[in-house]
Structures are given as structure tokens and as C-alpha cells.
Amino acid sequence: MDLEQTDRTEHARQLFAKRFGKRSSVSVRAPGRVNLIGDHTDYNDGFALPMAINRYISVAGAASSGGSVRVFSEAVGAEAVLTVDDPSIHPPGWERFAAGVLHLAKEAFGGLPAFDAVVISSIPKGAGLSSSAAFAVALVGMAEHFTGRSLEPIAKARLCQKAEHVYAGVPCGIMDQLAIIQGSRGHALLLDCRSPDSISVPIPADEVTLLVIDSGAERALSDGVYADRRKECEQAAEALGVGALRDSSLEMLESEKAMLDDTQYRRARHVVTENNRVQAFAAAARESDWINAGRLMRESHVSLRDDFEVTVPELDLLADEAEAVGPSGGVFGCRMTGGGLGGCVIALAKRGAEKPISVRIAKQFDRAFGRLPTVHHVRGAG
Ligand code: GLA
Numbered sequence: 001m002d003l004e005q006t007d008r009t010e011h012a013r014q015l016f017a018k019r020f021g022k023r024s025s026v027s028v029r030a031p032g033r034v035n036l037i038g039d040h041t042d043y044n045d046g047f048a049l050p051m052a053i054n055r056y057i058s059v060a061g062a063a064s065s066g067g068s069v070r071v072f073s074e075a076v077g078a079e080a081v082l083t084v085d086d087p088s089i090h091p092p093g094w095e096r097f098a099a100g101v102l103h104l105a106k107e108a109f110g111g112l113p114a115f116d117a118v119v120i121s122s123i124p125k126g127a128g129l130s131s132s133a134a135f136a137v138a139l140v141g142m143a144e145h146f147t148g149r150s151l152e153p154i155a156k157a158r159l160c161q162k163a164e165h166v167y168a169g170v171p172c173g174i175m176d177q178l179a180i181i182q183g184s185r186g187h188a189l190l191l192d193c194r195s196p197d198s199i200s201v202p203i204p205a206d207e208v209t210l211l212v213i214d215s216g217a218e219r220a221l222s223d224g225v226y227a228d229r230r231k232e233c234e235q236a237a238e239a240l241g242v243g244a245l246r247d248s249s250l251e252m253l254e255s256e257k258a259m260l261d262d263t264q265y266r267r268a269r270h271v272v273t274e275n276n277r278v279q280a281f282a283a284a285a286r287e288s289d290w291i292n293a294g295r296l297m298r299e300s301h302v303s304l305r306d307d308f309e310v311t312v313p314e315l316d317l318l319a320d321e322a323e324a325v326g327p328s329g330g331v332f333g334c335r336m337t338g339g340g341l342g343g344c345v346i347a348l349a350k351r352g353a354e355k356p357i358s359v360r361i362a363k364q365f366d367r368a369f370g371r372l373p374t375v376h377h378v379r380g381a382g
Pocket of ligand 1: 039040043172174175176339
């Protein structure tokens with residue numbers, strides 16, 4: 001555990017003592033994630049290359065005799081008494097989601113003792129860095145502790161994914177949860193979202209650096225566009241006669257083009273080509289071929305912009321500026337990351353080049369939007 005994280009754990013413990021007037025007995029944490037390449041592929045049974053990052057949700061807690069679960073969220077600045085047996089009593093929002101996660105955990109473990117907890121976060125909210133999935137994974141960690149039971153990583157990821165579907169109204173894939181649960185220091189995870197198997201891919205910090213640049217354009221996955229895209233992909237798969245777009249090649253898509261309308265065709269083309277790019281990126285990274293890896297990131301951004309239509313002007317400007325800097329200026333590649341329609345881009349840069357790049361990109365962004373983006377220098381964590 002690094003020093004910063006030790007401080008955060010201590011902060012959560014102190015906050016717990018202040019809030020509940022007793023000492024906490026357990027601390028758990030779950031990292032956020034950034035996706036290097038492979039977006040909108042997970043719910044198409046495809047491939048993705050996410051990485052757990054050194055930004056965390058930290059929870060401190062202790063058993064309680066009060067009969068209910070109480071959670072204080074520092075970010076929200078509020079405490080909730082959770083109705084774990086009937087989460088839908090809570091209005092949509094973080095309380096329903098937390099109650100929902102614990103409801104599913106209680107079902108899985110055959111019971112859940114009462115406990116109190118405080119939650120603190122260093123994952124920027126609404127930035128597409130999976131603070132919500134990390135929150136769920138951390139809550140299940142608390143439930144594991146208080147029940148003395150545990151879940152296998154994939155079962156845990158599925159439980160947290162189900163909580164998003166049922167209690168947050170987001171029909172997400174499984175990438176975020178798997179990345180958070182299985183991530184390890186200095187590595188990204190090559191995920192096959194169908195099996196779901198994963199292989200670690202080293203991202204050596206002495207060669208490259210990862211900058212997550214937050215556009216500040218807030219994104220909300222529950223606003224319907226994400227669900228629309230998922231539906232369009234399913235329709236495209238059906239028209240192609242395959243179980244999921246993962247099963248279509250580019251050749252097949254081209255030869256069956258007449259079966260799809262233009263929107264379905266473009267959505268499918270993104271997914272099919274993105275799956276190929278993920279494999280190619282992982283192969284390039286293994287050979288430290290960062291030039292090629294960066295080129296694939298650019299292609300991914302263009303595909304998400306033109307075919308999948310989930311970028312916004314803020315993301316396009318950041319990606320274009322990074323592209324203009326190019327490898328000679330220290331940027332191998334840059335793309336939007338996560339669900340899109342706001343949030344962040346990720347830039348793969350030469351080690352040591354982060355400062356000048358950030359300054360240059362921020363200047364252009366300020367000129368266009370009258371404010372500065374936030375730059376996070378992240379590394380693979382677990
Ligand atoms: C969100 C979802 C993921 C994934 C990405 C896009 O982060 O939670 O399951 O679909 O969008 O790749």
C-alpha cells in the first residue's frame with residue numbers, strides 16, 4: 001500500500017470514529033479503472049483492455065447492534081440508513097444502489113449482519129473512471145468481512161454488474177467490475193468478456209506514462225444513450241444472424257451489409273474493428289511498440305466518434321490536440337475512454353513528457369471552452 005493510500009485509510013478510520021463515536025474494525029478499498037482500448041465491446045461479448053488505477057473508494061466500518069446498515073458518504077456529505085431487504089424503497093440514487101448491492105450480497109451469503117461504514121473517494125465522480133463499480137466492489141468487500149464468506153472474482157463482478165442493472169438502471173457490461181477486482185500493479189488486463197478470461201499485459205512505467213484528462217463534461221450512463229447503443233448492437237447482431245457482434249468478422253459485416261440499416265452497420269463496424277484493435281494493441285504493448293499502440297488508440301477514437309457517436313466536442317478537442325502533439329512531442333496516442341458522451345480521454349505518452357503535453361493541451365482546451373481540464377497521472381494498481 002502506498003503512502004497516499006495509507007493516509008486515505010487513516011482518514012476513513014478517523015472519519016468513522018468522529019461520525020459513529022467508536023473505532024472501526026475493518027477497512028477495504030477498491031480502485032477505479034481506465035480503459036486503454038476496447039470501448040462498447042464488453043456487452044457485445046468482445047475484448048477490452050482496462051486497467052485498475054491508483055484512485056480508490058475506501059471504506060471503514062464496524063459491526064453494529066442497531067439492526068440496520070448505516071453508511072456515511074463523505075462525497076455526498078450525507079448518511080443513509082439502508083433498507084437492505086427492500087432497496088426500491090429508496091429513491092433512485094446512491095442510497096438505492098448501496099442498498100441494492102448489499103441486498104444481492106445478503107442473498108449470496110445467506111444473511112448480512114448490521115454494520116456502520118464511512119465511504120471516502122479519490123476517484124473523480126462522473127468522469128468515466130468507474131467510481132460506481134468501485135463503490136459496489138468495496139461494499140461487497142465489507143459484506144464479505146462481516147459474514148466471513150467470500151465470492152469468487154467473477155461471481156463478485158457479476159453481482160456488482162447486476163446491481164448496476166437493477167438498482168442504477170444502467171445496462172452495463174462486465175469490464176469495469178472485472179478490471180477493478182482483478183487489476184494488478186503495473187498491468188492492464190486483456191479481457192475476453194464472453195468467457196470471461198483475462199490475461200495481464202504489462203504497461204512498464206519506465207517506458208510510458210498514462211494521462212487521464214478529464215474534460216469536465218459530466219456524463220450520465222443512465223440517460224438512455226448507453227441503453228440505446230446496446231440495443232442497436234443487439235439489433236445488428238440479430239440482423240447478421242450471430243449471437244453477439246463478437247461473432248462477426250469485418251468480411252462478414254461487409255458481405256451482409258444489406259441486412260442492416262446505416263446506423264446498425266456503423267455501430268457494428270465500430271465493435272468489430274474495435275475488437276481487432278484491442279488484440280493488436282495488446283500485441284504491440286507486449287513488444288513495447290508504443291507507436292503502433294498509439295495509432296490504434298487514435299483509430300479507436302475516430303471510430304467511437306464517427307461510427308459509434310459517443311464523443312462530445314470536448315473529448316474530440318482533447319484527442320485532436322494530443323494527436324497534433326504526436327510521438328515527436330511525446331504523445332503516442334489518445335482516445336476517449338469509457339462510455340463516452342463526456343468524461344475523460346486517455347493519452348499514452350513518453351515517460352517524462354507529461355508536463356509539457358498537459359500544459360499545451362490545457363491551453364488549447366481553455367481557449368475553446370474557457371476552462372481548464374483536469375489532468376490525472378495514473379498508473380496500474382490493484
Ligand atoms: C461503461 C460501462 C462498461 C462499458 C463501457 C464502454 O463504463 O459500465 O460496461 O460498456 O461503458 O466500454
